[in-house]
Amino acid sequence: MNAVEVAGLTKVFNAGRADEVTALSDVDLTVGDGEFVSLIGPSGCGKSTLLRLIGDLLSPTRGTVTVAGQPAAKARMKQGYGIAFQQSGLFEWRTVLRNVELPLELRGMSRADRRARAEEMLALVGLSEFAGHYPAQLSGGMQQRVAISRALAVSPPLLLMDEPFGALDEMTRERLQSELLQICAKTRTSTVFVTHSISEAVFLSDRVVVMSPRPGRITATVDVDLPSRDDAVRQSEKYFAAVTEVRQALRGGTQARAATP
Amino acid sequence: MRWVRSVGPPILLGILVIVAWELTVKLGRIAPFIVPAPSAIWREFVEQRGNVWQAALASGVNALIGLIGGTVVGVLAAMTASRFRPLSEVSVPFAAVLNALPIIALAPILNNMFESTSSVPRWIVTGIIVFFPIFVNTLRGLREVDPTHRELMQSYAASGWTFARKVRLPGALPFVFTGLRQASSLAVIAAVVAEYFGGLQNGLGSRITSAASFTAYPRAWAFVVGACLLGLAFYLSTLLLERLAMPWKSRLIT
Numbered sequence: 001m002n003a004v005e006v007a008g009l010t011k012v013f014n015a016g017r018a019d020e021v022t023a024l025s026d027v028d029l030t031v032g033d034g035e036f037v038s039l040i041g042p043s044g045c046g047k048s049t050l051l052r053l054i055g056d057l058l059s060p061t062r063g064t065v066t067v068a069g070q071p072a073a074k075a076r077m078k079q080g081y082g083i084a085f086q087q088s089g090l091f092e093w094r095t096v097l098r099n100v101e102l103p104l105e106l107r108g109m110s111r112a113d114r115r116a117r118a119e120e121m122l123a124l125v126g127l128s129e130f131a132g133h134y135p136a137q138l139s140g141g142m143q144q145r146v147a148i149s150r151a152l153a154v155s156p157p158l159l160l161m162d163e164p165f166g167a168l169d170e171m172t173r174e175r176l177q178s179e180l181l182q183i184c185a186k187t188r189t190s191t192v193f194v195t196h197s198i199s200e201a202v203f204l205s206d207r208v209v210v211m212s213p214r215p216g217r218i219t220a221t222v223d224v225d226l227p228s229r230d231d232a233v234r235q236s237e238k239y240f241a242a243v244t245e246v247r248q249a250l251r252g253g254t255q256a257r258a259a260t261p
Numbered sequence: 262m263r264w265v266r267s268v269g270p271p272i273l274l275g276i277l278v279i280v281a282w283e284l285t286v287k288l289g290r291i292a293p294f295i296v297p298a299p300s301a302i303w304r305e306f307v308e309q310r311g312n313v314w315q316a317a318l319a320s321g322v323n324a325l326i327g328l329i330g331g332t333v334v335g336v337l338a339a340m341t342a343s344r345f346r347p348l349s350e351v352s353v354p355f356a357a358v359l360n361a362l363p364i365i366a367l368a369p370i371l372n373n374m375f376e377s378t379s380s381v382p383r384w385i386v387t388g389i390i391v392f393f394p395i396f397v398n399t400l401r402g403l404r405e406v407d408p409t410h411r412e413l414m415q416s417y418a419a420s421g422w423t424f425a426r427k428v429r430l431p432g433a434l435p436f437v438f439t440g441l442r443q444a445s446s447l448a449v450i451a452a453v454v455a456e457y458f459g460g461l462q463n464g465l466g467s468r469i470t471s472a473a474s475f476t477a478y479p480r481a482w483a484f485v486v487g488a489c490l491l492g493l494a495f496y497l498s499t500l501l502l503e504r505l506a507m508p509w510k511s512r513l514i515t
Contacts, residue, residue: 089409093431134509
């Protein structure tokens with residue numbers, strides 16, 4: 001069963017008003033089970049809107065979103081996905097451990113169980129010793145790791161990420177990318193990842209979906225087939241080829257489509 | 262060393278002011294009904310310390326009851342107003358009008374509504390004065406929710422009540438305490454001043470008026486010092502409470 005199926009999806013904001021905006025126009029997208037798909041494109045191309053439609057944080061104007069075989073709204077009600085944003089969105093009044101516990105708490109899990117689970121998740125991102133700290137005491141990269149472990153706490157089959165590393169420095173960013181891949185491989189989680197970094201998209205993804213604005217639509221899809229996902233691969237021939245292909249797709253838009261019929 | 266540097270200057274300044282005051286009164290031969298010397302006030306304060314303590318206790322209890330009552334009503338009202346958007350838009354100007362009313366002026370009227378030995382009018386005056394800063398600050402805090410938190414709770418399919426309890430309320434706590442810091446000093450002022458308008462003669466306010474009417478100015482001032490200390494005690498207790506309630510704010514905001 002596919003993790004996400006999007007069919008004929010259109011989203012119009014402020015429909016019927018002077019400031020009407022078509023954020024997404026007739027988008028089809030399928031994310032296979034265990035697949036890592038990145039959405040890339042310039043600002044205003046609707047990639048974050050698409051992510052929010054998949055998460056049922058927005059409702060579509062037309063079209064359907066299916067998450068793990070169910071309508072998106074139903075999937076959300078069952079906490080069928082975990083989500084992380086550019087801002088870590090940690091609750092400053094909760095300790096790191098209690099932040100990770102929150103989604104489990106809302107699921108009605110017992111105190112002992114959710115504590116054990118949250119500790120396990122923190123161990124996964126290497127932050128066990130910071131369980132008792134408050135978010136303000138952590139660096140930006142550490143906060144983002146807590147946010148990721150929180151998103152994964154309920155063992156969701158699907159992970160939605162909206163530029164989670166966008167506010168981090170390059171070195172932290174690369175380290176977290178590697179960590180994220182390891183975690184996703186270990187937990188067999190399907191991922192939809194929004195970014196505007198080409199290198200990030202290529203390094204992380206099985207497939208890079210290129211989008212363009214006005215109206216937001218998918219203009220190209222680039223399959224990335226890297227032999228491995230470690231730092232060495234960042235220097236490989238295949239990696240650069242994929243980066244170039246994504247860059248051309250982003251730049252050309254219509255040209256790229258014409259060149260590869 | 263850092264402690265000395267931060268506490269030293271204000272203490273030094275205080276001592277200088279008191280010495281200058283003492284010298285001005287003594288050398289300038291200023292009449293005690295204009296302003297008595299600090300030494301005279303201090304003598305009275307030590308002599309009357311039992312009375313000052315009793316009076317401060319009576320006024321302090323009134324202030325505390327008014328403060329707690331006004332805070333509870335203020336927070337509840339803010340929660341209700343934030344729940345219904347049109348209500349919150351109407352309620353802020355309404356609360357501002359309430360605040361612009363010289364509430365103290367109601368004290369004599371309230372005094373006549375209850376028996377002369379009742380402390381209820383003082384609680385009401387204090388409560389009304391406390392209400393405004395608590396209400397306005399709490400409402401602002403409840404309305405300011407991080408959009409990421411909102412989306413996150415939505416992704417958890419959290420109900421409105423869960424959202425209020427887990428996100429809105431703790432998020433508004435710093436705002437509540439900002440209001441409480443203003444309100445704690447106001448509560449003492451209100452409780453003391455409300456006593457000027459009759460009723461029970463057991464608090465600092467009534468002691469000040471009676472001492473002044475007996476031309477015992479140093480004694481009146483001794484009770485003023487008591488009122489000052491009471492206000493300070495309220496303020497510092499609020500700061501302490503704030504620290505205990507929000508351990509994630511490692512430092513006090515001043």
